[in-house]
Amino acid sequence: MVIDLIVRQYRLPFAGRPKGAIVYLTHLPICARVVVVEDIAMTESKSFLEILQWTPEQARDYLEEIRWPNGPICPTCGAAEVYRIEAKTQRNGKPQPTRHLLKCKACKRQFTATVGTIFEDSHIPLNKWLAAIYLMCASKKGMSAHQLHRMLGVTYKTAWFMCHRVRHAMQDKTITPLSGIIEADETYVGGKPRRHPREKRGTMRQAVSLAKQSKTPVVGILERGGRVRAVPIKPITKRGVQRILRVNIDLAHSRLITDEHPVYHGISRYLPHDTVEHQQAYVMGEDIHTQGIENFWSLLKRGLIGTFHHVEAKYLECYVDEFSFRFNARKMTDEERFASALANVRGRLTWFFGQASQGEPHSAS
Numbered sequence: 001m002v003i004d005l006i007v008r009q010y011r012l013p014f015a016g017r018p019k020g021a022i023v024y025l026t027h028l029p030i031c032a033r034v035v036v037v038e039d040i041a042m043t044e045s046k047s048f049l050e051i052l053q054w055t056p057e058q059a060r061d062y063l064e065e066i067r068w069p070n071g072p073i074c075p076t077c078g079a080a081e082v083y084r085i086e087a088k089t090q091r092n093g094k095p096q097p098t099r100h101l102l103k104c105k106a107c108k109r110q111f112t113a114t115v116g117t118i119f120e121d122s123h124i125p126l127n128k129w130l131a132a133i134y135l136m137c138a139s140k141k142g143m144s145a146h147q148l149h150r151m152l153g154v155t156y157k158t159a160w161f162m163c164h165r166v167r168h169a170m171q172d173k174t175i176t177p178l179s180g181i182i183e184a185d186e187t188y189v190g191g192k193p194r195r196h197p198r199e200k201r202g203t204m205r206q207a208v209s210l211a212k213q214s215k216t217p218v219v220g221i222l223e224r225g226g227r228v229r230a231v232p233i234k235p236i237t238k239r240g241v242q243r244i245l246r247v248n249i250d251l252a253h254s255r256l257i258t259d260e261h262p263v264y265h266g267i268s269r270y271l272p273h274d275t276v277e278h279q280q281a282y283v284m285g286e287d288i289h290t291q292g293i294e295n296f297w298s299l300l301k302r303g304l305i306g307t308f309h310h311v312e313a314k315y316l317e318c319y320v321d322e323f324s325f326r327f328n329a330r331k332m333t334d335e336e337r338f339a340s341a342l343a344n345v346r347g348r349l350t351w352f353f354g355q356a357s358q359g360e361p362h363s364a365s
C-alpha cells in the first residue's frame with residue numbers, strides 16, 4: 001500500500017529527495033510517496049538584523065506566513081474558511097481589526113497563529129521568541145539560558161523555558177531510517193567523578209569503571225555525509241544499543257561501521273558490519289572509519305563543556321536533539337536553519353511546566 005506523504009521542503013530528512021520518491025516508514029507495513037509542496041517553503045528567509053528590528057506584530061505576520069503559506073487553517077477542525085475578528089474598539093468611528101485573532105467559520109472557535117505551537121500561552125513578545133530561535137539555530141556550540149536572559153532582557157527562568165521549548169521544536173519527529181554507509185559509536189557525557197581516596201578507587205580498571213558509572217552513555221548513528229541520530233542510553237547494553245540500530249537503520253540498504261565495542265557483537269546477523277580497530281589505526285582500508293560520528297561528538301562535547309558547563313542527565317536528550325538538529329542542517333545557511341526550526345514549532349511543550357515549581361530549573365549554564 002502506498003500513501004502520499006505531504007512534505008514541507010524544510011523538513012530535514014526529506015530535503016533533496018525528489019518528488020515521487022518512495023520512502024519506507026520503519027514501523028508501518030506501508031510506504032509513502034513524497035509529495036513536495038513547493039509553495040510552502042517559498043516564504044523568504046530573513047536575516048538576524050531584520051528580525052531584531054521587528055515589532056511583535058511583524059513577528060506574528062512572519063509566523064503566520066511560515067505556518068500557513070496558503071492562508072490560515074483552523075487548528076481544531078482543519079477548515080480553511082476563517083476570518084479575522086474585528087475589535088470592538090473604534091477609532092474615528094471605524095472598528096479597528098485586532099490582526100492576530102482569527103475565527104473559524106465551521107467550528108466557530110477563535111484562535112491565533114500561536115495556538116498548538118511552542119509559543120502558546122506565552123507572554124513573551126513573539127519578536128523575542130524569534131530572536132531566541134535564531135540565536136539558538138545560528139550558534140554552532142549552543143546558546144546558554146544565561147546568555148539569552150542577558151541578551152533578550154527576560155528572566156533566567158523564562159530564558160530556560162524558552163530554550164527548552166525551542167529544543168522541542170528542533171526534535172527530529174520523522175521516522176525514516178538512515179541508509180547507506182552508517183557509522184555508529186558511543187560516547188560518555190558527564191562531569192568528572194569526585195576524587196575518591198586511593199583505597200576506594202582501587203585499581204585503574206576499577207577507577208575507569210567508576211568514572212563510566214557516573215557518566216551517561218550516548219549512542220549515535222550517522223549516515224555518512226548525511227543525517228545523525230543520537231540518544232542517551234543508561235545503562236548501555238548490547239540489547240538496547242542493537243534495538244536502536246535496528247529501528248533507525250534501513251537494514252536492507254546499509255552497511256554498518258563501528259569500533260570494537262562488545263555491544264555491537266552479533267549485529268552482523270542483520271546487516272553487513274565492519275569494525276575499525278582503534279588501537280591499530282583510525283582508518284582501515286578505504287572507508288572503514290568512524291570519523292564522521294566522532295566529528296559530531298566533538299561538536300556536542302565542546303558545546304556541553306564550553307557553553308552549558310553542566311547538563312542534568314534527565315535533560316541530556318533535549319541537548320542532544322538540539323545539537324543533532326544543527327548538525328543535520330549544517331549545509332543550510334543560518335536563515336534557512338531558522339526558518340526550518342520555525343516550521344517545526346507545532347506541538348506544545350507542557351511537561352516542563354509540571355517541573356517548574358520544583359525549585360531552580362537548571363543549575364549553572
Ligand SMILES: [Zn+2]
Pocket residue numbers: 074075076077078079104105106107108109
Ligand atoms: Zn474550526
